[in-house]
Amino acid sequence: MRNRTGSVLFGAIAWAAALGMAFPIIWMLITAFKTEAQAIAIPPLLIFRPVLTSFQTATSGTAYLSFAINSVVVSVGSTVLATLIAFPAAYAMAFRPGRHTQDLLVWMLSTKMLPPVGALIPIYIIFRDAGLLDTRTGLVIVDTLMNLPLVIWMLYSFFKDIPHEILEAARVDGVGTRQQMIHLLLPLASPGIASTALLAIILSWNEAFWSINLTSAHAGTLAAYIARFSAPEGLFWAQLSAASVLTVAPILVFGSLTQRRLVRGLTFGAVK
Amino acid sequence: MSTASAPASVSIAPDRSRVRRARRAGALLLAPSVLLLAIWSIVPLLMTLWYSLEHYNLMSPGRVFFVGLRNYAFLFSDSSLRSAIENSVTLVASVLILSVVLGTVFALLLNNEFPGRNVARLLAISPFFIMPPVAALIWKNLLLDPLNGFIGWLLSLAGLPPVAWFTRFPMLSLIIIIAWEWIPFATLILLTALQSLDSEQIEAARMDGAGPLSRLRYIVLPHLGRPAAIVVMMETIFLLSVFAEILTTTAGGPGDATTTLTFLVYIRALLNFNIGGASAAGVLAIVLANIVAFFLMRAVARSLNR
Numbered sequence: 079m080r081n082r083t084g085s086v087l088f089g090a091i092a093w094a095a096a097l098g099m100a101f102p103i104i105w106m107l108i109t110a111f112k113t114e115a116q117a118i119a120i121p122p123l124l125i126f127r128p129v130l131t132s133f134q135t136a137t138s139g140t141a142y143l144s145f146a147i148n149s150v151v152v153s154v155g156s157t158v159l160a161t162l163i164a165f166p167a168a169y170a171m172a173f174r175p176g177r178h179t180q181d182l183l184v185w186m187l188s189t190k191m192l193p194p195v196g197a198l199i200p201i202y203i204i205f206r207d208a209g210l211l212d213t214r215t216g217l218v219i220v221d222t223l224m225n226l227p228l229v230i231w232m233l234y235s236f237f238k239d240i241p242h243e244i245l246e247a248a249r250v251d252g253v254g255t256r257q258q259m260i261h262l263l264l265p266l267a268s269p270g271i272a273s274t275a276l277l278a279i280i281l282s283w284n285e286a287f288w289s290i291n292l293t294s295a296h297a298g299t300l301a302a303y304i305a306r307f308s309a310p311e312g313l314f315w316a317q318l319s320a321a322s323v324l325t326v327a328p329i330l331v332f333g334s335l336t337q338r339r340l341v342r343g344l345t346f347g348a349v350k
Numbered sequence: 351m352s353t354a355s356a357p358a359s360v361s362i363a364p365d366r367s368r369v370r371r372a373r374r375a376g377a378l379l380l381a382p383s384v385l386l387l388a389i390w391s392i393v394p395l396l397m398t399l400w401y402s403l404e405h406y407n408l409m410s411p412g413r414v415f416f417v418g419l420r421n422y423a424f425l426f427s428d429s430s431l432r433s434a435i436e437n438s439v440t441l442v443a444s445v446l447i448l449s450v451v452l453g454t455v456f457a458l459l460l461n462n463e464f465p466g467r468n469v470a471r472l473l474a475i476s477p478f479f480i481m482p483p484v485a486a487l488i489w490k491n492l493l494l495d496p497l498n499g500f501i502g503w504l505l506s507l508a509g510l511p512p513v514a515w516f517t518r519f520p521m522l523s524l525i526i527i528i529a530w531e532w533i534p535f536a537t538l539i540l541l542t543a544l545q546s547l548d549s550e551q552i553e554a555a556r557m558d559g560a561g562p563l564s565r566l567r568y569i570v571l572p573h574l575g576r577p578a579a580i581v582v583m584m585e586t587i588f589l590l591s592v593f594a595e596i597l598t599t600t601a602g603g604p605g606d607a608t609t610t611l612t613f614l615v616y617i618r619a620l621l622n623f624n625i626g627g628a629s630a631a632g633v634l635a636i637v638l639a640n641i642v643a644f645f646l647m648r649a650v651a652r653s654l655n656r
Binding site for chain 1: 540587616
């Protein structure tokens, strides 16, 4: 009996903690459906007639749309590119490990440790001279390189779970490397590849440092668009909330889909 | 990639040439990744090192010359470096403590059996998916605004006066926002680790008469040691690079109260156009990050060997 009350109590505390953590997001979602006057009302309004005007103002004009398109192009583009480059590398390391495979993996991870500020100045100057500042190509390049070690590691860790014998049998039967990768590994590892791609999209979509520093009007992503709200004029809370909701919604959906598998990528396979 | 579709004769060929060919194919498959990562990690590093030895200001691009260690001498005599390092340490340490402690508590709570557990887990982890500028601006305006913010209203219910968070407690405000972003990361990792805990071991301890507290103390918490260490190291790497949250809330101020090392490099480089000075600070940031990275790599290399 005592146990029952205990677990009810712990369940209630867990729910309170979860709601507390999510509260800023919930509050943002509520505010997005208010008018600007309602958004700043004190005491805060809980009961009101929801309106879509803030979504209309936030997305009207070309600004929002072009930033959103940039976000999609950059995150999908860099993810596809990183996956294509990483796939053969992860295959080679998982199924044909050499003496130096482990050192190579650790070295790849170590490239992720270079703080972005350490690279900011050279990248900025190279991009300026190459005409890559404020271009989507430039941002795709940076995001691809930024995520490449993570993508290799995560693919490698998923490939390791695939029974070695399947590919070995195919090789003995004379199936070439390319065929093995396309016809065997791709379907066998597709859930892992999908999770890896989702994590790369999430990281690149949310990436703000490079986007803010390397782009302005043309190639800016939504992270740069939202950052513009830091120097606003007039009433803008409902508009900020609406733009934010549209910006974070796809990532929240992706994130909830891969929750469990994310851990592997985020800890470089150290926690499964 | 023509070696990739090697003919079937490979399997009958002498063993040694087969091994060599396989190795060559492996090298070819690895080459693009290795080459790109080598360029990405080495070229900017060398350039930053080089610039840090030069007098180089983007406002007077014609006058670039070698100055040796003078940028470093200036940097180390500059009081803003000291406060930038102090601010970085304060920020990283506070967020680490908050996220490991609360992350452990949340993970333990969410690991229990209760109705709607999956939804609750998702809610608790959701802040991790919010992009930094959104997180910072929602907190700065909707929640922490002194007059119209939700938390201001809660304080007024308790009869407390409004607080101008970002001018009176700029660092604390940043810590709150950034901890909110990173507690879910710790929760997620530790929760995953808890799920791999052997339930038979717990059951056996219970049969032996171990109460819930001693089970927690002697079985559960020790099991979380390694994942917690990984959380600490991963978060340190990311927290040293926190940028957008500072830019969109305090812009490093008031004064230099919230200027971290990362933000100092940004100010020097892109606002003062002082490439030489900024690069010297950048080199310092790299050195600091590498000290942390060294320990992280050791932990990861060890997990590879298991």
